[in-house]
Amino acid sequence: MKIICIGRNYVEHARELNNPLPEAPVFFMKPDTSLVIRNRPFFYPEFSKDIHYETELVIKISKNGKHIQEKFAHTYYDEIGLGIDFTARDIQSKCKEKGLPWEVAKAFDHSAPISKFIKLDELQHKDDIRFYLELNGVKVQDGSSTLMIFSVDHIISYLSQFVTLKMGDLIFTGTPAGVGPVKINDHLVGYIEDKKMLDFRVK
Numbered sequence: 578m579k580i581i582c583i584g585r586n587y588v589e590h591a592r593e594l595n596n597p598l599p600e601a602p603v604f605f606m607k608p609d610t611s612l613v614i615r616n617r618p619f620f621y622p623e624f625s626k627d628i629h630y631e632t633e634l635v636i637k638i639s640k641n642g643k644h645i646q647e648k649f650a651h652t653y654y655d656e657i658g659l660g661i662d663f664t665a666r667d668i669q670s671k672c673k674e675k676g677l678p679w680e681v682a683k684a685f686d687h688s689a690p691i692s693k694f695i696k697l698d699e700l701q702h703k704d705d706i707r708f709y710l711e712l713n714g715v716k717v718q719d720g721s722s723t724l725m726i727f728s729v730d731h732i733i734s735y736l737s738q739f740v741t742l743k744m745g746d747l748i749f750t751g752t753p754a755g756v757g758p759v760k761i762n763d764h765l766v767g768y769i770e771d772k773k774m775l776d777f778r779v780k
């Protein structure tokens with residue numbers, strides 16, 4: 578399986594990092610070794626001094642496909658979860674300055690904690706999926722799928738022109754505004770609608 582992440586998919590987040598709005602989805606990948614499951618702790622890596630959380634809706638691909646038309650994209654997923662795209666912002670900033678790829682800042686071990694997955698049918702509002710993150714009990718990110726620049730269906734159609742999507746692949750769909758640093762002992766709790774999806778600590 579592979580993990581594809583979309584960057585700059587929310588207007589307010591692109592602005593907070595002074596990034597231009599994209600004309601097409603920006604994507605990068607994380608390896609399977611980035612995953613952290615079952616709310617295990619995230620261990621702060623020694624190579625960065627500025628690890629940021631980015632809370633994202635995560636789509637799980639349910640069947641293989643390439644060159645998927647947008648109107649059929651919804652038949653390629655039926656489960657959703659919540660994930661954190663941990664980013665070494667200090668390293669990423671250097672990559673951006675030099676025009677280099679971001680993987681060193683994004684794809685490191687344990688950089689992608691994910692929740693369990695739930696059926697989209699379990700959600701109250703499939704077309705307006707609200708999600709948020711609490712850091713030490715304070716709500717720091719609050720998003721909705723309606724605020725995405727590129728919809729999930731568009732993302733799937735676009736990605737599948739370049740990369741065959743396979744059953745079990747995960748797509749991180751971008752983060753809303755409010756990203757920020759974590760430190761050791763922080764407590765992160767994430768929700769989709771009123772369902773607690775993530776609950777873990779930084780160690």
Ligand code: ZN
Binds near residue numbers: 583631633662751752
């Ligand atoms: Zn992200």
